[in-house]
Amino acid sequence: MTGNPVTGNRLALICDCDGVLIDSEAVAARMLVHELEARWPDTDVEPVVLPLLGLRIERVLENAAAQLGRSLSAEDMASIRHAVEAAAMQAPAVAGxxxxxxxxxxxxxCASNSFKAYVQTVLARTGLEKFFDGRLYCADAVAMPKPAPDVYLAAAKGFGLASSACLVVEDSVTGVTAASAAGMTVLGFIGGGHASEAQIGALHAAGASHVFDDMTQLPELVALWTQRVTAALH
Incomplete structure (x- = not known):
């Protein structure tokens, strides 16, 4: 728990960025695979990279290299990060x-494993920044990125709310794990271009209370959660 006790009208919605607000994960994945294949010809990197989505780019690259018995220089890491972020910045907002x-x-x-400058850019480009009024909690401002709960705990502290007063929308096991560790209720979203029904079980196992695939469902899901939390106070 963090912050003040839950009060009736003091509840918050916290959204991940990539894969929840911006439909960028499929774009990022394709660029990651392309960049690694260019460096590691004749290596099948896609089956290794895709399960790592949701981690910081550096962690994805480090883990992929370790699993494949390869290595990347600091220059490679920086170059790949730049290419992936440049591609992701062109992605559209998630439908609805x-x-x-x-x-x-x-x-x-918004609580993201991406850096704040990137999040600010994509939210401004898609017109979504108006919903958050600068309330962005990103990996470059906390000690540990997701799956650690730091960005979510920072958001709750910023609101002055208990974790139980915060509802999270996440698309990855990494993100669901982080929000669950922060003590928050988590909705898993599988409606992005990179997602599939195969993720439903994994998101539930990581702690998602419900998994959905269409953003038109989100207002009702939030309303039901709000009713439950409010009723629990009385």
């Missing part, structure tokens, strides 16, 4: 997310 956020009356924040 703007309309969904506009219908949800809770205060909102």
């Amino acid at each position: 997310i703007a309309e969904a956020l506009a219908q949800i009356p809770l205060i909102k924040a």
Whole structure:
């Protein structure tokens, strides 16, 4: 728990960025695979990279290299990060997310494993920044990135709320694990271009209370959670 006790109208919605607000994970994955294949010809990197999505880019690269018995220089890592972020910056908003956020009356924040400059750029480009009013909690401002709970605990502290007053939307096992570790209720989203029904079980196992695939469902899911939390106070 963090912050003050839950009060009736003091609840918050916290959204991951890539894969929840911006449909960028498939774009990022393709670029990661392309960059690694260029460096490691004749190596099948895709089956190794895809399960690592949601981790910081550096962690993805380090883990992929370790699993494949390869290595990457610091220059390689920086170059790949730049290529992936440049590609992801061109991705569209997740279908229906703007309309969904506009219908949800809770205060909102974004908690991302990406760096703040990138998150600011993509939210501005897609017009989603207005929903968050600068409430961005990113990996470069905390001690540990997801799957550690740091960005989510930072968001709750920023709101001055208990973790139980925060509802999270995440698309990856990494993110669901982080939000669950922070003591928050988590909705798993599998409607992005990179997602599939095969992830449902994994997201539930990581701690998601419900998994959905269409952002038009989000306002109702948030309303049901709000009712449950409010009723628990009485």
